[in-house]
Amino acid sequence: MINPIGGVHVPVILPGQPPAAADAAQGSASFKDFLLGSIQEVNSMQQEADRAVEKLVTGGDVNPAEVLTAVQKADIAFRLMIQVRNKIVDAYKEVENIRI
Numbered sequence: 001m002i003n004p005i006g007g008v009h010v011p012v013i014l015p016g017q018p019p020a021a022a023d024a025a026q027g028s029a030s031f032k033d034f035l036l037g038s039i040q041e042v043n044s045m046q047q048e049a050d051r052a053v054e055k056l057v058t059g060g061d062v063n064p065a066e067v068l069t070a071v072q073k074a075d076i077a078f079r080l081m082i083q084v085r086n087k088i089v090d091a092y093k094e095v096e097n098i099r100i
Contacts, residue, residue: 038084042077049074 049070055062 039081042074042081045070045074045077 049067052062052067052070054060056064056067
């Protein structure tokens, strides 16, 4: 099952659902594909917000509330992406420091 959250799709694993069922629900998409797709979604949100701001500044027919909403959505998505990146880097460093 996929749960859309503000344009970013987050897989939802229901309690009691076995891991194999979660994998089947997601299809054969890898973590890499999920990560790249999420980065592309964040990029498109930022581009949409840039276009909205440009229309507002040039006097285009756009609602200022919609511009603010688009900018805030892009900002939140970007901040979330940065936090995910930080967690991935922390996990990599932790694995790197494991003594064999």
